[in-house]
Amino acid sequence: MQSNEPTSGPDRPHTRPNTVQPARQDGLLRLRLRLVNTVLKYVRRVSPRLERKIHRRKWEHLWHVESKRPHGALATTVPEELVEAVETGWFPQGCRVLDIGSGRGQISAWLTERGFSVVGGDLAEEAAQLARREFGEIPGRLEFRRLDILHDAPEPGSFDALLDRGCLHTIPTEFRRTYARNVAAWCRPGGRLLLLHRQEGEASVLIDSVRDLLGSDFELERHARTRQDLERSAGPLPRQTAPGMAFWFVRR
Structure with a gap:
């Protein structure tokens, strides 16, 4: 049956793309996150166990x-520091890699x-499921799992290289020593850690704090300024970024 609705011309209703609604949703999400983070600061002082549960639910x-x-243009989200590590062999070819905070799984x-051979680990099971749906898994080569880097028991020396492109700077200060201990346990002697960390103050302060945190188990080869992607999805370009620092560590 032929439709009587005009397909062109002045009589056809003009429909504007819905750009306000997603922006409004993002604004509401940011407000909710600020509220949750404020609650977490209080809960952390009175009940670390409850704080941990709320923190996990927030990421879920x-x-x-x-x-x-x-999730278009996923390739654009690969950090240039990682591309360099792969192309120069700083990440040894064919080695086993742990992607800490793997999110959608595009880097893994x-x-x-x-x-x-890559294991993508994320605190949120929702993220691991999303990565499996989008990229699948390959036995012995690509695996996505829910991983709490602070509380899950490490598998000592299981990885030749580790990548953290946005996990450490989300961890409260009082739990960072646990992060450092567990990351060192996951990494074999001589293994590599590429860390991307957001910079919210003086660069020298961040460099000293990261070196102090990881220096007992890792040797810092070098560091450099970078820009960190603020988006969890690949979304449209240009993407929002923030100042950051990249650190190249070798396990002692």
């Missing part, structure tokens, strides 16, 4: 929201395509 919610968004999948 974030990744549930993220799962509804498009990118590494697997280049011959690495």
Whole structure:
């Protein structure tokens, strides 16, 4: 049956793209996150166990929201420091890599395509499920799992290289020593750690604090300024970024 609705011309209703609603949703999400983070600061003082539960639920919610968004242009989210580490052999070719805070899984999948054996670990099971849906898993080469880097028992010396492109700077100061101890346990002697950390103050202060945190188990080869991607999804370009520092560590 032929439709009587005009397909062109002045009689056809003009529909504007819905750009206000997603922006409003993002604004509401930011407000909720600020509220949750304020609550977490209080809860942390009175009940670390409850704080841990709320923190995990926060990330599960974030990744549930993220799962509804498009994921075009994923390749653009690969940090240039990681590309350099792969192309120069700083990450030894074909080695076993732990992607800490793997999120959607595009970095883990990118590494697997280049011959690495990768485990992508994220605090949120919602993120791990999203990564499995988008990239699948390859036995012995690509695996996505829920991983709490602070509380899950490490598998000592299991990885030749570790990548943290946004996990450490989300961890409260009082728990960072636990992070450092566990990361060192996961990494074999001589293994590599590429750390990308957001910079919110003086660069020298951040460099000293990171060196102090990891220096007993890792040797800092070098550091450099970078820009960190603020988006969990790949979304449209240009992307929002913030000042950061990149650190290249070798396990003692």
